[in-house]
Amino acid sequence: YNDTNKLHLSFRYLERSLSQSPFNFPRPNGRWFDGAKFGLFMHWGPVSQWGTEISFPLVCQSFPCKMAGPNRTSIMANNTSELQAHRQAYADLAKTFNPTKFDPASMAKLAKAVGFRYLVFTAEHCDGFASFNTSISSYNILNTPYKKDIFGMLVEAFRAEGLKVGAYFCPSTWNSNLYWAPDALTALGPVCRPNYNPPDDLTRWNAYLKYLHGQLEEIVVQYSPDLLWIDCGQTPTAFDTKIEQVAQLLVKRNPEALIQVRGTGNWEDYLELGDHSETQASSIMGSPFMTAGHRFEVPSTLGSQWAFNPVANYKSAEEVIGNLLMITVKGGNYLLNLGPGPDGLWPASGVDVFQDIASWMAINSEAIHDTSPVWPSYYGVHLPYTGQTYSLYVTYSAANVALYVAVSASSVTNNSLVIPFMRPSNLAKTISTVQFLGIEEPCQFFMNDTGLFLSFHVPLVPVQLGSYWSQINEDMAPCATRGCSIYTNDHYTYNDSENYCFSSPGEGLVPFYLIFDSTYMDNALTNDPSQHPGYGNIRIECYGYATSGVGRVPFDLYWNNQKKDLWTLSSDVSRQQATSSGYKLVRTIGYGVDKADDAVDLKYFYVFKIALK
Secondary structure: OOOHHHHOHHHHHHHHHHHHOOOOOOOOOOHHHHHHOEEEEEOOOHHHHOOOOOOHHHOOOOOOEEEEOHHHOEEEEOOHHHHHHHHHHHHHHHHHOOOOOOOHHHHHHHHHHHOOOEEEEEEEOOOOOEOOOOOOOOOEHHHOOOOOOHHHHHHHHHHHOOOEEEEEEOOOOOOOOOOOOOOOOOOOOOOOOOOOOHHHOHHHHHHHHHHHHHHHHHHHHHHOOOEEEEOOOOEOOOEOOOHHHHHHHHHHHOOOOEEEEOOOOOOOOOEEOOOOOHHHHHOHHHOOOOOOOOOEEEEEEOOOOOOOOOOOOOOOHHHHHHHHHHHHOOOEEEEEEOOOOOOOOOOHHHHHHHHHHHHHHHHHHHHOOOOEEEEEEEEEEEEOOOOEEEEEEEEEEOOOOEEEEEEEHHHOEOOEEEEOOOOOOOOOOOEEEEEEOOOOOOOEEEEEOOEEEEEOOOOOOOEEEEEEEOOOOOOOOOEEEEEEEEEEOOEEEEEEEEEEEOOOOOOOOEEEEEEEOHHHHHHHHHOOOOOOOOOEEEEEEEEEEEOOOOOOOOOEEEEOOEEEOOOOOOOOOOEEEEOOOEEEEEEEEEEOOOOHHHOOOOOOEEEEEEEEO
C-alpha cells in the first residue's frame, strides 16, 4: 500500500514501544508468538471424573454456599462440616484418576493438523493438583493410579511435532493452608486472593511464596517452557506473589520464552483478554479498521466450560474459523480450549470439530500463520448497485509478498467478488496473480477505480445428503417417496430415490442417505452430452412426498453433516417448493473443476491470495 506506515501498523507500534521501555517487561522476545496465531488450551485434572468445572467447586465465601458436585449436580454447604466433606471428596478424586487412554502423541499430531502452533496446559490449576513431577507437593499426578508425568509427556510429544509448549500455573492455591488459612478444607476463601491480609501475617505469606516459587522453579528447570501463563493472584501491594523473580530464571534458560501474568498489567509480554472475549476483540480500538497495537491473546472454550463436560455443546468449525480470522487481522492470537475426559481422550464431538477445522486449515493456513495485520484488516462491504453485503478479512505475508482476503462462503454469489479498497490509487505494487486457495487455476481479475473484481469457480464439494422422515399424523401410516436428482446446466442427468412405507403409525425417525461422491458426479457429466467436463452448473434437487394416507412427511436435508432448515429460506436453499403432500428442496451449487475427483473441501470461508510484485 502507498501508506507504508499502515502496512505493519500494530507491529511497528509494538517494536517502538518495546524498544523505549526501561523495564524488563514487555520484551521483544518470543517472535514465534507473533506468527503463531492459534493456540491450544487444555484444562485437565482429576475433576474430569465429575464432569464439572475445574477448581471452582472448592470456592465457598460465606454460608450457605452452593458448589458444583459429581455429574454436574449442586451441593449446598450450610456449615463447616458439610464444606469439609465436599472439599475432601474433591481432593479424593486424585485417588481414582487413571487416564489409561491418554495418548499425547496422537493429540499433538491432531493439534498440528488443526493449525495450533502452541499448547498451554494446566500444569497446576487453582485446586493445587500438580500434573507434573514435583517434590514440593504430594498432591500430584505421580501419586495417582496413573503415576506418570502428564505435563512432561505433553512437552515431549508436542515439541516432537514442532509445536511450542506453555505451562499454565495458578498462584492462587486453594488447597494450601498457607493461602486459605488456617485450614484449606474448612476456611471460607475468596477467589484469586488469600483469606487474610499478607502484610499482617508475613510469616505465613513468605512461607507460601517459598512454596509457590519452588513449584514454578521446578517447572522452569525440568521443562523450560516456551510460555508461562500465570492466572489470577498477583496484585501488588495487597498480595504480591513476586512472580517476576521466577520469570527471570525462565528467560535465562529459554530466551525466547514469554511471560503472561494475567490481570495485573505488569510483568507480562503480551495482553491477555478476559475469558470468552471474542466480542471484545471484535471492537478493539473502537474501529474495525484499527488493529490493537500490542500483542494480545483471546482465551476461550470450544465447549461450555474449561474442564471436561460430558454434555457440552461445542462451537462449530465455522464459528471458530470466523473468530480466528477476526482475531488474526487485529494482530492477536486465539487460544482455544478442549479438555480431555477422565479416560484421557478428547470428547468425540470436540474431535469432530477439530477435524473439520483441520480440513479448512490444510488449504488456508498460509492466510493465518506468520501473517501480520495490514490496513484495512477488516472491511465491511455493501455494494448498492448489486445489493451485496459481506465482510472481508485481510492479512499480509511479507515472506510471500502477498495479501490474503477471506470472505464468508455464504456471502459469495455468482462466482464473483468485489474488493472495493483494492484500487490502483491505493496500491504501491502491482498485482501479479490472484489465487483462490485450494484451486490450481488462477482467478480472472481486473481492477479500476471502483475496486478489484474477481471471477472464479467454486469447486463442487463431495457431500453426503441425508434425509430424515417422521410421521406427523400418528393416526395414519402413509407411504413416501424420497430421493435426490442431479442436473447439469439444467439437464437431468442422474437420480437416486427410494419408496418407503411406515410399518406402523408413529414409527419415528427413519434414516435415508444419498451419497453423491465423485463417481456420481462423473456419471452426471458423462450422461449429459451437452456438458463437457469443465465449468458449468450443478443442481441437486431433493424431494419427499407422501404417496398414500393423509399424513404429511416433512423433509430435512443434512448438508455436510449439518441439518438445514427447510421451513425458512437460508443461504443454502435456492428456492423451496411446497406441495399438498410434501416438501421439495432445490439446491444450486457451482461446479468449477474439470473432474469431481479434484474437488476439495472449501467451505465456511473462501480465501484469495493476491500476489504482489
